Amino acid sequence: MNSLYLFLTGPGVWISFFVFFGGFIGRLAFLYGLSLERDRIVYNHASPAWGIKSIGHWLLPWGSASMRLQPVFTAAFFLFHLTLLAVPLFFSGHNILWDEAFHWSLWSMPDGWADALTVVFLLSAAFLLARRLARPEVRILTTAGDYALLVLTTLPFLTGFMAVHHWGPYEAVMILHLLSSEILLILIPFTKLGHVALFFFTRAFIGFEMGSRRGARAW
Amino acid sequence: MAATEQAGTVAGTGEKGPVDVKRVREILDANNGARVRTWLNLCARCGLCAESCFFYLAHNRDPRLSPAYKFKKTLGEMYRRKGRVDRAFLERCHDILWGECTTCKRCSMYCPFGIDIATLIAAARGVCYSQGIVPEGLARTLVNYRETGNQMGMSVEDFIETCEWMAEETGDEIRGVTIPVDKAGAAYMYTMNPREPMFYPQDLGMLAQILTVAGEDWTVPSTGWDCTNLPMFAGDRPLAGKVVKAMYDKALELGVGKILLTECGHAYRSAAFEGPYLAGIPDGKPPVEIVHSVRLFYEYLRDGRIRIDPAKKLKEPATYQDPCNVSRNGGLWEEGRKIMAYLTEDFRDMTPNREHNHCCGGGGGYIPMGPEFKGRRMASGRVKADQIRETGARIVVTPCHNCFDQINDLNKEYELGVRVLSIKEIICEAMIVPEEFLPEQEEEGAE
Numbered sequence: 001m002n003s004l005y006l007f008l009t010g011p012g013v014w015i016s017f018f019v020f021f022g023g024f025i026g027r028l029a030f031l032y033g034l035s036l037e038r039d040r041i042v043y044n045h046a047s048p049a050w051g052i053k054s055i056g057h058w059l060l061p062w063g064s065a066s067m068r069l070q071p072v073f074t075a076a077f078f079l080f081h082l083t084l085l086a087v088p089l090f091f092s093g094h095n096i097l098w099d100e101a102f103h104w105s106l107w108s109m110p111d112g113w114a115d116a117l118t119v120v121f122l123l124s125a126a127f128l129l130a131r132r133l134a135r136p137e138v139r140i141l142t143t144a145g146d147y148a149l150l151v152l153t154t155l156p157f158l159t160g161f162m163a164v165h166h167w168g169p170y171e172a173v174m175i176l177h178l179l180s181s182e183i184l185l186i187l188i189p190f191t192k193l194g195h196v197a198l199f200f201f202t203r204a205f206i207g208f209e210m211g212s213r214r215g216a217r218a219w
Numbered sequence: 220m221a222a223t224e225q226a227g228t229v230a231g232t233g234e235k236g237p238v239d240v241k242r243v244r245e246i247l248d249a250n251n252g253a254r255v256r257t258w259l260n261l262c263a264r265c266g267l268c269a270e271s272c273f274f275y276l277a278h279n280r281d282p283r284l285s286p287a288y289k290f291k292k293t294l295g296e297m298y299r300r301k302g303r304v305d306r307a308f309l310e311r312c313h314d315i316l317w318g319e320c321t322t323c324k325r326c327s328m329y330c331p332f333g334i335d336i337a338t339l340i341a342a343a344r345g346v347c348y349s350q351g352i353v354p355e356g357l358a359r360t361l362v363n364y365r366e367t368g369n370q371m372g373m374s375v376e377d378f379i380e381t382c383e384w385m386a387e388e389t390g391d392e393i394r395g396v397t398i399p400v401d402k403a404g405a406a407y408m409y410t411m412n413p414r415e416p417m418f419y420p421q422d423l424g425m426l427a428q429i430l431t432v433a434g435e436d437w438t439v440p441s442t443g444w445d446c447t448n449l450p451m452f453a454g455d456r457p458l459a460g461k462v463v464k465a466m467y468d469k470a471l472e473l474g475v476g477k478i479l480l481t482e483c484g485h486a487y488r489s490a491a492f493e494g495p496y497l498a499g500i501p502d503g504k505p506p507v508e509i510v511h512s513v514r515l516f517y518e519y520l521r522d523g524r525i526r527i528d529p530a531k532k533l534k535e536p537a538t539y540q541d542p543c544n545v546s547r548n549g550g551l552w553e554e555g556r557k558i559m560a561y562l563t564e565d566f567r568d569m570t571p572n573r574e575h576n577h578c579c580g581g582g583g584g585y586i587p588m589g590p591e592f593k594g595r596r597m598a599s600g601r602v603k604a605d606q607i608r609e610t611g612a613r614i615v616v617t618p619c620h621n622c623f624d625q626i627n628d629l630n631k632e633y634e635l636g637v638r639v640l641s642i643k644e645i646i647c648e649a650m651i652v653p654e655e656f657l658p659e660q661e662e663e664g665a666e
């Protein structure tokens with residue numbers, strides 16, 4: 001157990017971050033190269049203004065007609081994403097580690113906030129899971145991979161919360177926390193979770209296609 | 220060339236040999252650029268697209284009609300199987316690709332990633348078409364395009380004769396109407412839907428009257444006058460490119476200022492947006508500026524080149540059908556409404572409207588697909604029928620031939636009690652005809 005823990009807190013971190021960033025750089029570079037040859041339509045009608053509008057309307061809650069049609073889902077969806085980003089980045093436990101390793105860290109939120117936001121995250125994830133099961137038009141599309149990724153995404157938060165509050169055998173919980181986070185980081189660039197970066201590109205394109213070319217809106 | 224012609228034969232009469240997997244893989248590979256790859260991989264299966272689709276809404280929210288389901292079952296599956304598909308699979312795709320989608324692009328507005336599902340559907344149509352699988356109604360028109368350059372198979376002589384005849388006829392109503400053919404350097408080259416010269420030549424006459432009163436410098440080309448592009452919807456990309464290029468080339472040959480399109484939806488999509496890519500123009504811009512009738516009529520009314528007699532404005536409640544390819548995909552929804560303000564006294568907008576308006580159900584090749592698809596077209600058109608009924612309108616104005624036909628059919632099917640009018644019809648009826656254009660025999664007022 002100990003050696004696994006040492007691996008995950010040492011090389012494991014390096015590997016997963018390397019694959020996360022490297023994977024994205026590789027995927028984006030590949031797509032960029034491909035687009036120069038096959039997707040000139042993206043460049044022919046590019047317009048920063050329309051790209052920003054297209055992205056912006058979907059980064060704001062209820063910014064698009066589609067989101068306004070499903071307002072509760074939109075709320076859960078935004079809470080899910082905001083807490084997903086906020087907790088790992090601004091949790092004191094993580095920032096202490098960054099500080100120890102690199103003498104640099106981000107701002108840390110009060111631990112009480114981290115607890116609350118983690119609970120919000122888990123509740124919104126539960127909502128998304130329930131929605132996937134309950135709504136026929138979502139269920140029919142859903143694959144085993146979708147369920148697996150959603151569960152995998154919640155594991156770091158669940159196990160992190162448990163570790164902080166010393167629920168369950170600490171070392172085992174920490175190993176699960178590290179393992180699930182690192183696997184998640186490695187999978188992100190290569191799956192639909194790649195929308196972390198690709199959202200901006202596909203949205204910019206439809207902004208060019210509808211807006212720049214036709215003066216029409218994609219939200 | 221022979222292989223392409225074989226593939227274009229009417230489904231059911233062509234060979235039913237095994238699928239040419241090599242050809243399918245070629246097409247899939249050609250389409251496998253950054254966009255298609257990313258869209259297929261990125262779809263998070265969130266299901267937001269479902270509610271945007273009128274097929275889904277009209278069929279009691281059948282989840283199999285959500286756009287994501289449709290593209291995954293067709294193009295997605297083709298890529299998953301690496302092109303190793305059989306005829307039975309492609310027949311099922313045919314059902315989805317043509318029977319359950321008009322490529323109206325409403326779903327792209329509702330997808331968080333902005334996935335262009337219509338493009339995925341079109342790519343899959345290309346694969347089916349390459350194996351001779353395409354609705355018969357569409358396939359029949361392709362033969363006409365190939366042989367005569369126009370959908371209706373009209374000869375150059377018949378076309379020019381029709382122009383001359385209509386110029387003569389309308390000379391009785393408006394003095395000095397001409398329909399100049401092949402006039403070099405004209406400001407506008409007018410192209411039309413072949414059903415106009417073929418079945419409704421008075422449409423051409425009406426257009427001529429309006430342009431005459433507006434004092435426009437225009438011409439009609441003897442070739443390249445068909446702005447429709449059904450090959451685009453049939454999945455025959457090379458032919459679609461040839462058709463639109465014939466129009467561009469003629470405009471360049473005549474040295475006209477702009478190409479003016481009749482009131483047709485997909486003609487605008489073809490000429491202004493897809494056409495340059497179909498015709499292989501690298502920068503994606505039409506070589507001659509494309510102007511849709513909605514834009515020109517709006518400018519005439521705005522600038523007073525055409526003035527409407529207030530007594531002749533439509534009094535009955537009227538609504539505006541936003542053709543997908545003129546409003547949502549053409550950006551001309553406000554112009555259409557501004558025209559309605561000039562022409563009607565009681566305008567009732569549909570809900571939703573503008574770029575969010577629903578497809579009538581007749582586009583994307585659906586109307587030409589013929590009687591075997593009519594039942595489905597009427598069923599999915601329930602959404603549009605409900606929208607119209609809710610406005611309480613007695614008149615539906617629409618600048619698109621497919622919407623025109625579809626709404627006429629929906630009117631009978633759902634007993635809506637409406638009549639459908641094109642914009643040029645109303646303008647022609649209601650415009651003030653200045654003195655100099657009144658026929659010599661009449662002393663006051665024009666008929």
